[in-house]
Amino acid sequence: xxxxxxxxxxxxxxxxxxxRYLQDLIEEGTERISSRELSSRMHVTASQIRQDxxxxxxxxxxxxxxxxxxxxxxxxxxxxxxxxxxxxxxxAGNLGQALVGYMNFKRRGFVFKAAFDCKPELVGxxxxxxxxxxxxxxTTLIDREKIEIAVLTVPKGAAVEIANQLSGTxxxxxxNFAHVDLPVPERIQVENVHLSDSLMKLSYQIRxxxxxxxxxx
Amino acid sequence: xxxxxxxxxxxxxxxxxxxRYLQDLIEEGTERISSRELSSRMHVTASQIRQDxxxxxxxxxxxxxxxxxxxxxxxxxxxxxxxxxxxxxxxAGNLGQALVGYMNFKRRGFVFKAAFDCKPELVGxxxxxxxxxxxxxxTTLIDREKIEIAVLTVPKGAAVEIANQLSGTxxxxxxNFAHVDLPVPERIQVENVHLSDSLMKLSYQIRxxxxxxxxxx
DNA sequence: TAGATTGTTAATCGATTAACAATC
DNA sequence: TAGATTGTTAATCGATTAACAATC
Numbered sequence: 001x002x003x004x005x006x007x008x009x010x011x012x013x014x015x016x017x018x019x020r021y022l023q024d025l026i027e028e029g030t031e032r033i034s035s036r037e038l039s040s041r042m043h044v045t046a047s048q049i050r051q052d053x054x055x056x057x058x059x060x061x062x063x064x065x066x067x068x069x070x071x072x073x074x075x076x077x078x079x080x081x082x083x084x085x086x087x088x089x090x091x092a093g094n095l096g097q098a099l100v101g102y103m104n105f106k107r108r109g110f111v112f113k114a115a116f117d118c119k120p121e122l123v124g125x126x127x128x129x130x131x132x133x134x135x136x137x138x139t140t141l142i143d144r145e146k147i148e149i150a151v152l153t154v155p156k157g158a159a160v161e162i163a164n165q166l167s168g169t170x171x172x173x174x175x176n177f178a179h180v181d182l183p184v185p186e187r188i189q190v191e192n193v194h195l196s197d198s199l200m201k202l203s204y205q206i207r208x209x210x211x212x213x214x215x216x217x
Numbered sequence: 218x219x220x221x222x223x224x225x226x227x228x229x230x231x232x233x234x235x236x237r238y239l240q241d242l243i244e245e246g247t248e249r250i251s252s253r254e255l256s257s258r259m260h261v262t263a264s265q266i267r268q269d270x271x272x273x274x275x276x277x278x279x280x281x282x283x284x285x286x287x288x289x290x291x292x293x294x295x296x297x298x299x300x301x302x303x304x305x306x307x308x309a310g311n312l313g314q315a316l317v318g319y320m321n322f323k324r325r326g327f328v329f330k331a332a333f334d335c336k337p338e339l340v341g342x343x344x345x346x347x348x349x350x351x352x353x354x355x356t357t358l359i360d361r362e363k364i365e366i367a368v369l370t371v372p373k374g375a376a377v378e379i380a381n382q383l384s385g386t387x388x389x390x391x392x393n394f395a396h397v398d399l400p401v402p403e404r405i406q407v408e409n410v411h412l413s414d415s416l417m418k419l420s421y422q423i424r425x426x427x428x429x430x431x432x433x434x
Numbered sequence: 435t436a437g438a439t440t441g442t443t444a445a446t447c448g449a450t451t452a453a454c455a456a457t458c
Numbered sequence: 459t460a461g462a463t464t465g466t467t468a469a470t471c472g473a474t475t476a477a478c479a480a481t482c
Binding site for chain 4: 278279
Binding site for chain 1: 224229230232233234236237295296297298300302310311312314315316318319321322325327365366389390392396404406408410411412413414415416417418419420421422423424425426
């Protein structure tokens with residue numbers, strides 16, 4: 001009932017930011033907020049806010065605005081934050097270890113159940129709450145523990161091969177930090193975090209600023 | 218001369234991916250490629266590829282296609298990858314240390330010149346090629362060494378205060394991993410990497426899959 | 435020259451913004 | 459009831475795709 005039509009990617013990308021601002025409002029003790037107030041805080045149009053929320057069917061009340069707590073909880077539910085999500089780490093390098101250790105994910109219900117690495121010298125070592133296991137145990141553990149999300153922090157070369165392995169398991173989604181596009185069946189969702197792409201965009205901005213400076217005069 | 222009009226954010230976001238595919242093509246020894254071939258590899262339309270490239274003024278040749286090496290280098294230049302970029306790390310926690318240690322950035326010309334942390338017990342410790350310094354030295358070092366990019370991996374609470382400090386320096390851009398929107402003057406570019414936002418999007422996809430499953434029947 | 439493929443203009447599609455009637 | 463503000467329809471804007479003339 002909650003959802004019928006496909007929601008656009010643009011809308012979904014904005015939901016976490018709404019969620020964040022609503023959390024801040026709760027902490028400030030604000031009980032209600034109008035789309036106009038929220039729009040001026042977030043530097044987006046009030047129209048967009050109302051359109052976005054109405055994709056999911058109207059959380060406000062005419063003449064009143066939105067109840068902050070209610071809106072927060074609804075968006076949380078839409079984002080699936082009312083459920084616990086089990087994860088495994090694949091690739092226990094520096095970045096991988098940092099992610100496992102990051103407590104904020106756990107607070108939101110994203111829990112690492114295991115970590116894997118191909119390096120024998122890392123196997124047995126503890127990171128965060130889990131012990132690093134050999135890659136040979138990967139697929140059986142995922143299926144046995146009904147893991148939802150695989151966090152992939154391995155080098156480019158290994159990523160595709162591992163994605164193929166994952167395709168045969170019950171895994172639902174891959175959070176991909178490897179610098180390649182993964183070939184997976186449609187039922188597996190992939191969310192890419194390409195850090196170097198992000199850094200390149202930054203570098204583009206700097207350079208394009210330089211150009212403007214030099215052209216201006 | 219190279220650029221005049223504003224290039225849309227959508228185009229810029231695609232450039233790093235083009236760059237990556239062109240690198241792969243070079244490694245494969247491919248000398249030329251048509252927009253149609255590239256489009257089928259990358260799963261985008263050939264039209265979009267041609268439109269994107271023509272924002273910067275035509276890198277191809279009718280009847281021939283694009284020279285891979287040339288196109289690669291041009292895009293690299295547009296992204297500012299032909300220059301070295303100096304960076305400082307602010308916040309030497311797990312994630313920060315992982316970023317400093319990541320060699321791929323250095324290969325692309327992004328070089329960490331220093332790292333800072335407010336924790337006295339971390340000061341003096343070495344991460345990657347640099348030694349962690351106290352926060353008190355932050356602004357003077359940035360200006361003295363003409364640092365371009367600040368990599369911000371501090372908790373939410375500290376980020377805004379540090380952004381204010383950075384506003385008074387020669388810094389050009391902030392690569393922001395903190396979970397807040399930073400208030401900075403217009404001349405400073407901000408590129409956000411909100412990992413928990415990304416994870417929430419993944420969680421949304423999983424949940425919306427569930428919905429479809431349960432509604433289908 | 436004929437074939438291929440670009441650069442570019444025109445058509446379509448989707449997302450954002452504006453406007454306003456519905457309603458609390 | 460009057461005022462406020464939503465939900466929603468209509469208008470605008472921008473981005474993507476299609477088509478084709480230019481040209482290597």
